[in-house]
Amino acid sequence: MSATWLFAVILVLAVAGFFIGRARAMHDADGDIRKLHSLPIYYGLNVAMAAAVPALVVLLVWQLAQPLVIESMVSKQVPDSVVEKVGALNLVMSDVHRIAEGLDRAVSQGAMTSEFADTIRTEETDIRARLAEVGVPLAADVDPAVLDAAQSFRGIAATGRMLMSVVVLGLAIGGFGVAYWLTGRDFRARKYVEGGLKILLIMAAGIAILTTVGIVLSLVFESRSFFSQYPWYKFFFGTTWSPNFRGDSDLGILPLLWGTAYVSLIALVVAVPVGLFAAIYLSEYAGPRVRAVAKPLIEILAGIPTIVYGLFALTTVGPLLRDYFAQPMGLGNSANSVATAGLVMGIMLIPFVSSLSDDIINAVPQSLRDGSLGLGATSSETIRQVVIPAALPGIIGAILLAASRAIGETMIVVLGAGAAARMDMNPFEAMTTVTVKIVSQLTGDTDFSSPETLVAFALGLTLFVVTLGLNVLALIIVRKYREQYE
Amino acid sequence: MNDMTLMDRKVTTGTVKISAREVQVFYGDTHAIKDVDVDIEDNTVTAFIGPSGCGKSTFLRCLNRMNDTIDVCRVKGSIKLDGQDIYDSKVDPVQLRARVGMVFQKPNPFPKSIFDNVAYGPKIHGLARNKTELAEIVEKSLRRAALWEEVKDRLSAPGTGLSGGQQQRLCIARAVATEPEVLLMDEPCSALDPIATAQVEELIDELRQNFSVVIVTHSMQQAARVSQKTAFFHLGHLVEYGETGQIFTNPVDPRTESYITGRIG
């Protein structure tokens, strides 16, 4: 039974359980709800939850875990000789997947009988041709060992699916039965329902943790397989980036880090003064009417998707900088440049810096401002000598957060900065960043066993670690700062 | 402290420093101060008393235009400092506040060192020609605020690290350092414990030698202890203004009497 069907059956059981449980409780109380411990709805919910929740959880976990288990069982079966011939285990396994999928599809489309598919032999049938008929193209003829692996893959998968159906249905019916049996006028249904509900809530909160775990695991595992093929010191200290498909790629991260740092620096040089001054003006000087207009307008900038900024860089800012700055000054004639991407990214960060600074400046107590103004200081003296120093930790935290944003930003640099990895001082030269290379290495035709693809995960890991470090640092600083005035 | 009975207290008949005529203050649509006339004398401690919300703090903040920082606040009428209307459109509030200093309800030392806190005013107003002079001003101000002995060894420590009473005296030192003529104090002891309060009250009495002091307080005892003149505010009106002794022992207005005896408030 497929997962969708199982899901549907569980839902039906749950809905039925709701009504049956409620009816049973009412019946037991002779229709008088005052005799029940809990409201009737709780009895219904109790049965429904008992039927649905454990079964659905097992279904989900099983669905996620089964591929992993099968993978490890089948990959043990593949003889080393085949692995050597094809090159890498994961290439063999992707063939195994395709053959197994092709056979299943052939059976479901009626192109083969299921017995024929189970006993198919490479000697007797041209499997490649038969599978191509049902729309599963294979790169080469099928190796008998691979076919064996595919068959056992199908076998285990079928057994797994059946076991899953049995276990899940058993759980659903069992849960239903137990809850139904427990239902009675003195049963404290509300307590159980609330307990179950709380577990669901905890699980929802746990998804945040799972996401982080997923990110870390996927980055670490794939990076490990990258570093097993490419030496780490060449990655971290290499000064050339030139991937090619002959297999002698130079994958040094330094030029990418340089580009990332350069673009981010320009972005911050634009965004920090503008954002900070805008925040100061709006919170300390502007009248209510100016504030009511200007503040939302600047905040709109924050809601504009980065692809829009990217297009803006590509079609407007890039040519503008090239025609009016780079070419007259003899600094190159590329529309894609660090300056383009940095400037546009700076604009994107203005609202980010200004709204963070605004919060922070507003957190400085009014009494400090009054104290300074009461001594005869002008507003700007008050801001520069009292407000800003008092808010400094918070502002530094905001700048760190903005830096982390800039480093992780993708679309603006993809469209604005260029693709040439280069370490240059000229801001009107096209350079590239870590995020651009992650995109370019992972889009298009990718082969998940070559270092040229896997390097993207190592880049992602680097990016993740750097931004995480900045975020944590910023959060600590800001939190400390807030405590100071609370 | 002052052990004299109220009736014995010497009444200063100094010169008028600030004279207010027909002052009205509006907060948006609220009429907060109604038609207040008052003359504040030099070298005198004048106390503003009254129940909370009576407008005494609002009126105090009018005297150095601190209300300018509130968008919805409007002031009408005339307030003259040494005969000059401080609400004249040509008057610079910055210059005004250098002459009319202010100490606030809650001690609000800047997050800087003790020295920098006191030096802040002289620095922005350019009162010292060099570092030595600045150090002299700081010392003199701290002495005037009776804080010097306690902090002279740790002038570079943060001002926020002092105790509440010390912080408030630091704020007074900070205000005194700019050599104002009038010192406005908005309930300067309300956030302090009794011992710190006693110290600050003693200080206020000494400050009278050099400044005209206006103090807002909701403690009648405090008004009686430190002031020579008392003004009683009620619902935005200045109900009664006169010698402190006379207000407390022989009030003219029945509302004043009710307040003094604790029937309204």
Place this chain on the structure above:
Amino acid sequence: MSDSTLGLPPGSGVPPTSKPVRPSLIEPDPKIRRRHAKERRFRTFGMIAVGIGVLALVVLVGSVLKQGLPAFSQTFIDVPVYLDPAKLDPDGNRDPEEMKKVLTFGYSPLIAAGLQADLVKRGLDKEGVTAKEVAALVSKGAAAQLRDYVLAHPKKLGETIEFRFLANGRVDGYLKGRVTMESAALDSNISPQQLQLVDKLRAAGLVQKKFNWRFITGPDASDNRPEAAGMGVAIIGSLYMMMVVLVLALPIGVAASIYLEEFAKQNRWTDLIEVNISNLAAVPSIVFGILGLAIFINWAGLPQSAPLVGGLVLTLMTLPTIIISTRAALKAVPPSLRDAALGLGASKTQAVFHHVLPLAMPGILTGTIIGLAQALGETAPLMLIGMVAFVRDFPEAPPAGLLDPASALPVQVYNWTQRSDPAFVERASGAIIVLLVFLVLMNTLAIILRRRFERRW
């Protein structure tokens, strides 16, 4: 007020002379002047900063509108086509199945001939434009349009029917000012003579610009037919993903927030979750793309380019936003309400679900809409899970369609920017306008919700 003048000493108001009179309050000394100049400079910097922000917005939106608005109109050419039965239905039995054997190549000459004949009939001089070049004025997709029509109406064979075909992208560009006589002289795809002919056709009313619904509803087209490219598939793809995000992120986010805000005890575990969520909110979006690629596609084996996968990735990205705003909304409900419910003997759960949650709902929905708006504009993670692929076919209706390949609006924009023909830049900007319209609508809804249900406690 009579009582307000009480106690005034007689003769007050006379300026005192006991102390040395200070400098006037009105006449500033040089020092004060310098300080005020500084103040004005500082203030001006602030105004300039605000001005830069507003100006950036105006220029940004202005440039998108200027480039993108023309994409919504398109140049069409009216051509009377004689549906020649001998060519289109050689067997002569009007069976659509058999007529399918005639491919679009069979239809192109009919259009060329129709246009040619029309020129002659109207007495328009081609002036050195070859027959092939005349035919090239019509979009390369016109033959397919004609074929679809004929296969749907086999009875019409033998008639001459007036068709409105898309004009070639360059002709469209000429009408919109993107292509000029000068640029055409250097262009191998169009010549100035052709453009002069277009001018004549235009004068005759055969060539005209019309609002182009197909740009919004139609599928993407290949590299050499920018005039036919539409964003229908991308809109559907984005819509599907938003559905997935809404269905998953709203309940999960609300549940997680309720737990953290109402039930969780202050301990390490809760602390860990909280730090985790605030960090996830700041993780670069592309990292979520890597996560999606590694977990959902490589590991779980879900198909590439599927809206379901995109929706899952965006859900994980949006969750922190929703959780943070939901918690703020829950926090804003005063504790006295919870106490009131608990005091009546309600359980904690009842208090939360009956009283707190309904009151926090507008805030939660506002946060959710803002999260959705963020997800709608997200590009980078979708590129990694294969959404950059060229997709021409509309996905089926959900749920099956959630696994069909589709595109997404922002990715479609990116796709068009990567193509060589400048006509695609116009289309990319046009798609951005649609994207921005969606975002404006969503944010307006959020603002209305907030205004309408905003409560002051």
